[in-house]
Amino acid sequence: MATVLLLGVMGVLILLNMPIALAIGVAAFAVILYADLPLMGVVQQMVTSADSFALLAIPFFLLAGVIMERGGISRRLVDLASGVVGNVRGGLGHVSILASMLFGGISGSATADTAAIGSVLIPAMRREGYRMPFVAAMQASAGTLGMIIPPSIVMVILGVTANISIGRMFLGGFVPGILLGGAYMVLMSWHARRHDYPRFQRPPAREIGRRLLVAVPPLGTVVIILLGIVHGVFTATEAGVAAAVYAIILALIYREIRLRDLPRMLLQTGQTTGMVMLLVATSSLFGWVMTILQLPEALSQLFLSVSNSQAYVFFAINILLVLIGTFLDPTPIIIILVPLLMPTIQRVGIDPVHFGVVFSVNMLIAQISPPAGVPLFVSCGIADVPLAKTFGPVLPFILVSFVVLMLITYVPWLVLVIPNWLMP
Secondary structure (H helix, E strand, C coil): CCHHHHHHHHHHHCCCCCCCCCHHHHHHHHHHHHHCCEEEEEHHHHHHHHCCCHHEEEEEHHHHHHHHHHHHHHHHHHHHHHCCCCEEEEEHHHHHHHHHHHHHHHHHCCHHHHHHHHHHHHHHHHHHCCHHHHHHHHHHHHHHHHCCCCCCHHHHHHHHHCCCCCCHHHCCCCCHHHHHHHHHHHHHHHHHHCCCCCCCCCCCCHHHHHHHHHHHHHHHHHHHHHHHHHCCCHHHHHHHHHHHHHHHHHHHHHHHCCCCCHEEEEEHHHHHHHHHHHHHHHHHHHHHHHHCCCHHHHHHHHHHHHHHCHHHHHHHHHHHHHHHHHCCCCHHHHHHHHHHHHHHHHHHHCCCCHHHHHHHHHHHHCCCCCCCCCCHHHHHHHHCCCHHHHHHHHHHHHHHHHHHHHHHHHHHHHHHHHHHHCCC
């Protein structure tokens, strides 16, 4: 009865459009009162879940992304991407995907990636006659690459929750990120040929060299983060601090922001961090209640009652994550479901880093799946397209993403080759 009450209250409140963080917290509190659980546990669990040094990486990575966006970094990365893309049909779409991959290696946020690159390139694609529903779907899909290409805020929260190496997950996201970006470019090429989009003219070699020199310093953020973590110079949290400081220095050198702009950017970062941490706290409370109700053991027995095959368990988990991710944000899914899934993962012998990267790709797919994908809302807002009109165009991106998901699920080497090489 308590389990029905927990899930029922949460479902009803979400349908009533209550914010996810509050819906989860109220549902958990209702069960605590019903089951006469200690009220002191509410405060202790919420405070303990947020009191983590590793979670400090979130505001610093967010701040670095905000500064890079406001400081003209996204425009410089777009210039570099346009220089790399050859004389191809629908080249602006390819530039958008490549620039999103580059910016995703700085911001770690799908929403920031979609907004930063989309605000520059979506208007340009409109002027060239691109079909806006497809453009909105493509940009939202490309924006989610920031969830898998390091640094990734999703991986930070996942690493803290499941005690998985954040550095190894960062490295494990490279190959899947490149595979996804390549798959999106194939779709873009097909769409461009079908609708006879204009060819993109690549600038002269000298101009490409100039753009590369201009874009190298921002791309140095990724190098600083990964080399620092791989060689043990700093933790993921300290890497976030280094990225934020480096971003401030770059922005001041480029003179696109001033010191007086920092308070506004800090406020924006604080607001976003506050929303994330509220989700962390209430989701942790929800997970604590589910643990008391012994749901992890029940879920593990449910999976293994059909088969204890690793292949079957991984496939079932993928389907579960994509379906739930369509309606919930990644943060509550991580904090609620990961503790439930880890006993099953351990029993069938799945590598935690492999699981973490596959989990992140599942969240990527969920973020472009209607109706709750935030990057899709952002992209539609920039393109001035009703969300419903993107449901058809986004389906091919979901399908190719699922193909990549299955590939990395059943070929673990694609995920683990770089972590095993650099952080054995």
